[in-house]
Amino acid sequence: MTTTVGVESSTTPPPGLAPPQRRLPLANTIFCVVVVSFCIIPFLLVIAISFGEKIEGAAWRWSFDHSNYLRFFVGADWPDTRTTLYIRRLWFSFYYAIIASVLAVATAFPFAYVMSRQSRRSQTLWLVFLLSAVSLSEVFVVMGWDILLSNRSGLPMVFKETGLTDWLKTSGWFEVLREWGLANPRNVRFKPTDFATIVTMSYLVWPYAVILLYPALARIDNSMLEAARTMGAPPLTVLRTVVLPSVRLPVIGTTLILFVFLLGSYVAITVFAHPSRQTLAVSVYDSVRGATMNAPFGAAQAIVLLITAVLVLLIVWMIGRRTEALQ
Template identity: 65%
Template sequence: MSDVTQASVVPRRQQSAAAGPAVPARDHGRILRQLLWGVILVLCVAPFMLVFVISLGHKIEGASWELGFSFENYRRVFVGANWPEEITYLYLQKLYYSLYYALIAAVLAVVTAFPFTYLLTGLSRRAQAAWLVFLLSSLSLSEVFIVMGWDVLLSNRSGLPMVFKETGLTQWLKDVGWFGQLREWGLANPRNIKFKTSVLATVLTMAYLVWPYAVILLYPPLSRLDRTLTEAARTMGAGPWTVMRSVVLPSLRLPIFGSVLLLFVFLLGVYVAVTVFAEPAKQTMAVSVYEAVRGNTLNAPFGAAQAVVLLITAALFLVAGQWLSRRGS
């Protein structure tokens, strides 16, 4: 903390020689610094601390809770409330679905965003700026709106199922016998195909949700990729696909891996898409947190415990990713 008290408002290098120290300014600097630390600790750190503290407490009658020190809530998350008489993995299953959806959606988003970003960085700067405006607009669009759009698109009364029916695709699927297979996968009802509610719809929407993020994450490494590298490879007789496989992909292994990881962590917290598109039995931990804290069950400490589990899972993946990428580089 001694660094903190050594307040300065100008780069150190200049400080060494330029302007002599003005004592009152230094005092102001220290006050400002302490204030800043205070604000950030309260606003950015305290909420996470509170979640942890409250997760050790317990619920009392009347939808309220009190502080305590027990791991009862965590026990419930991992092995169920009635352990050891009876073991249930209900919440671990929710965690499993959190990871499952997030992983598939993150990989899907990066796999499709990569070729797009590669092509994007080859465009003129103006075109790139236009695309970025478009992507950022889509990215900043609330989860709520995107889910709404896909909901309309995938709903049975309008959208894609209607298109399938009207164009005769449904009939064709029935004729070739694939319809039965779709029904087994939960992608059809007796009369027509359906997308809601299914794992497919959930994962697709989640992938869509983070797709612009994937582009934004891949954009810096791809735009800084030395194009003479690929040109050199081409002069040595490598075709476009060989260049991609032997030069571009290997040199971008780390950014690609990092992007998947960040999107994955982000997707762990997705709420709206899951509630709308996932089947009731396949909901995620984020939904469960919401239900416990603000929904029907109103058990804040239990919700907090699940949030902590979710947070630790996210942190573990981030740390593991860091470790892997450091080993890889």
């Protein structure tokens, strides 16, 4: 009751007092300058460049040429031939990012939940550990996984040496792995596969997933879980009916953040994905910095990637609002 009174009195300012100035004009100006110079101008530049014209054997020049976009969607030789190469790359960008972000959140969730129920001390230790894991660069992590999964020295060798490969062959699982592309005629192999790509990408964002989920999970009042138990809910029902619904929005939010982050993955894709299954991020880099030196086309690819990502986020947001309204 006291709190309600407090809220009411604080929302109605006493008469005769002007509402306090919200921001300093100087701070406002600095904010605007920063946003314009670091976000809006570079973005507009990329849009402008995407309409530029590539000069063979040289750089490019300003133009208003939509052939870059045409090339993206139907190929340079259209209408004679039609290629979906770049649309496929766009698709792979989303394919890896969606699966890897969902996988990271799905595996980080139980961990973060158990962690949030531990003592303060062990929670702190885990968070410090995870934060230090975040400090590892993408290159470093991918290098580690590269060694772990490489066909000569990594897990495949362990499989072979321990006899696991032979066991797989006799038990019939080897054929299944071959169908999934995870084995060559002699041994299991992980490079290049979607599996290795996705696992590495998940691993890269996993600490972020825990750190992003943790505050919401830690805020769940323990007595709420206990109340559910005294009403007849076994542990899994508590998780399904109390924990998950109370962290629905943070879980969706975390997945989206990781998804957007993973759309730009570069190193993991170049190392683990099959060349025919590489993403737009790799292709953008190749166009801008790689052999072709075609900045306008790179810019066009980046713009398409960005717009598609925004569309996906909008759709998820709209679905979220719809389910919210239904409840």
